[in-house]
Amino acid sequence: MHAALYVSKTGLAAQDTKLTTVANNLANASTVGFKRDRAVFEDLLYQIQRQPGAQNTEETQLPSGLQLGTGVRVVGTQKQFDYGSLQVTNQPLDVAIDGRGFFQILQPDGTIGYTRAGQFHLSNQGEIVDPTGLLLQPAIIIPDNAESVTIGTDGTVSARIAGVAAPAILGNIQTVDFVNPAGLQAIGGNLFLETAASGNPIQGIPGQNGLGQVEQGMLENSNVDIVEEMVNMITTQRAYEMNSKIVSTADQMLQFVTQNL
Amino acid sequence: MDKALYIAMSGAKHNMRAQTVHANNLANVNTTGFKADFARARSMPIYFGEGHPTRAYALEEIPATDFRQGPLVETGRDLDVAVEGDGFIAVQSPDGTEAYTRAGSLFIDALGMLRTGNGLPLLGNGGPIAIPAADKVEISGDGSITVIALGQGVDAPVQVDRIKLVNPPTDTIQRGIDGLIHLLDDEQGELPADGNVRIISGFVEGSNVNAVNELTSVMSLARQYEMQVKIMQTVKEDSEASARLLQPAS
DSSP states (O other): OOHHHHHHHHHHHHHHHHHHHHHHHHHTTTOTTOOOEEEEEEEOOEEEEEOTTOBSSSSOBOSSBEEEEOOEEEEEEEEOOOOOOEEEOOOTTBEEEESBOBEEEEOTTSOEEEEOOOBOEEOTTSBEEOTTSOBEESOOBOOTTEEEEEEOTTOEEEEEETTOSSOEEEEEOOEEEOSOGGGSEEEETTEEEOOTTTOOOEEEOTTSTTBOEEEETEEEOOOOOHHHHHHHHHHHHHHHHHHHHHHHHHHHHHHHHHHHO | OOHHHHHHHHHHHHHHHHHHHHHHHHHTTTOTTOOOBOOEEEEEEOOOSSSOOOOEEEEEEBOOBOOOOOOEEEOOOTTBEEEESSOEEEEEOTTSSEEEEOOOBEEEOTTSBEEETTSOBBEETTEEOBOOSEEEEEEOTTSEEEEEETTSOTTOEEEEEEOOEEOOOGGGEEEOTTSSEEESSGGGOOOOOOTTOEEEETEEEOOOOOHHHHHHHHHHHHHHHHHHHHHHHHHHHHHHHHHHHHSOOO
């Protein structure tokens, strides 16, 4: 059958995948700590029909060849870890990381998930938990007689206890960093998992060794740029239309030959 | 059989091949750093044997790749680099040899190796580039990579390596079957780095496919194809007519 049909099919499939990433980015335009994805395209293998430079006769060489490309594919999606803007919320348990780093969240299966969404809550035991109730690691328990909680830029959590002059230090929020954050596996729920591509987590104190400081009373917005996504959507749609035009043209050519011969 | 039938068939067949070239260009209209292929048909006349030299078969070929600059697209990401003007970024192809690309959407893997979006290691002054854990990586116009190491102040930037940039004449290179640019003459091995090639960080180069050109070519090829089929149809009618004439009267 017509090779152009298969080539433009790969074009349609790749634009489809790209539109899915654009749609997911736009859907998460207001998700705290969300990191946008970008589809990475690559041209597929080429088939050599006539080898350029091959001997045409003993004396002469073919000056140019015919290498037919076989289309395009999405080789992967790249998470873009540039920082979202910080938004002031004044909630004591909203924390944002200003710079590199991730919070550690204990998963139900005992492994650690990583997140930049610092919308924390208190459980009925006084523990600091994420919006789905998973524990922040290392665990910090706020006593029920605490009047106010302060989280320092280095992650030190302290509370003022009624009737006690000196604030009580309750623990430290430690953050981790990865050599290649783009290699983390996103599992939804604002969480990422360590993979072989991301490298091992490097734990540290916020504000030291390149880790960003934690900022209390702030949240990191999604880093999705709406205008950029809309433009991506338009170019994706047009590329899709052009590829479907090729499909219909190739189909018409085949139709013409079958009907007229 | 009438030789016109075969000539029309060669025309139609090579029209279809040309469609594949344009389909591949259009499929890559959004591929970072993609360079469009040209397509052209060449006549292959047949001057053998007795008789009048009337026949010329069509032969579709890709004479070259269009190495013109694609549009620069601003991304703001430090590890996105685009080549400004002529030149290529040197990468290590899967078989270990040096190859060239213009797709400069880079990332640093878990071992600190600088790789292209599809995972090929970039080449520096002496082989693949390793980047230490860093707060910030800056890539300057000549390919120099400067990092601010983790925990060090902004006043202590360190130059780690320099991306190998080359600028071979376009008649000495071709696109290989892996989609990367290779030297036509394999024995030449590796190209020397060229200090005049400029890259710009925070941008990627879009595909240089001209969608309007491609669509117009597709339409014109479709019509040419119909004309070839029309010739085949005419030959068929002619041979039917002569077969009828030659039938004994019943």
